[in-house]
Amino acid sequence: MNLWGLMLLSGVVTFCIRYSFIAAEGHYQPPSWFRRLLPFVPIAALTALVAPELLLVQGEVIPGGGNPRLWAGLVAIFVAALWRNTLLTIGAGFLALFVIQHL
């Protein structure tokens, strides 16, 4: 299997998820524990991706001055929490990274 096979598989998986309840309407009632998990999926999965990007530098936890991405990420988190604006968040994060790296 190559990249194209992977894309096709991912496309099929994505479609099946989106089609699932629309297709099953009237046939199936999901258990309540399953529905309680779903709201946490994007947050848990995406945070799991972000945290190592910010905290780790080549596999080592660098929690301080030697890690500009951590500070830029914290600025972005702050901006995202205050203004809830995608462009502003990305812009602020890049600006912070640039400023820290050139201090």
Add this chain to the structure above:
Amino acid sequence: MPLLLGVAPFGVIYGVVALQSGISPLAAMAMSSIVFAGSAQFLLAQLVGAGAPLLLTAGAVGLVNLRHALYSASVAPILAHLPRRWKVLLAYLLTDEAYAAAIPHMLAGREGGNSPHAHWILFGSGFGLWSGWQVATLAGVLIGAQLPADLGLDFALPLTFIAIVVPMIDSRALLASALTAGAVAVVLAALPYKLGLFVAALAGLAVGALLTRNAA
């Protein structure tokens, strides 16, 4: 459609990130039509770039897109009367942004019984976003081909996820879920094949679900 303005930069950045992950411009474009999912495409590009196994990568895409099952459940009663070709088309177009833009209008139209035109609202927002996504991806691919690889642009990935995740956190259970997933991911980062990511996400789900059960 203000949402299009919000989505376009994602598409451009995705195009750039995909190229940096070693994905060809044609494949990057094709992925936008075949998969058509913002954050899952970022994840795909990153995992492909990191050389993660294919089945795990497809599984990760499914995990990230699992929330779309909620949208599916939400619109299912409104679309119940439609022929199958409509359901298939609308399921394909069912992204976060399309759902968010359409659902208030679709629900408002239901007050006096099921509106026969509710599906056109979802189709309109879905197709608008689909078109914008394709154009933005093309722009990203064209720009990305002319950029040097080391501009720190890969930092756009965590920044984009921060922009998606942080505004969604509006309860203590969600915050606890995020902190758990983040901490576990850092601790388990040395695991091969990005397995730590999956364990971390599951840990985040478990903590979130446990907290909501105690609160309810």
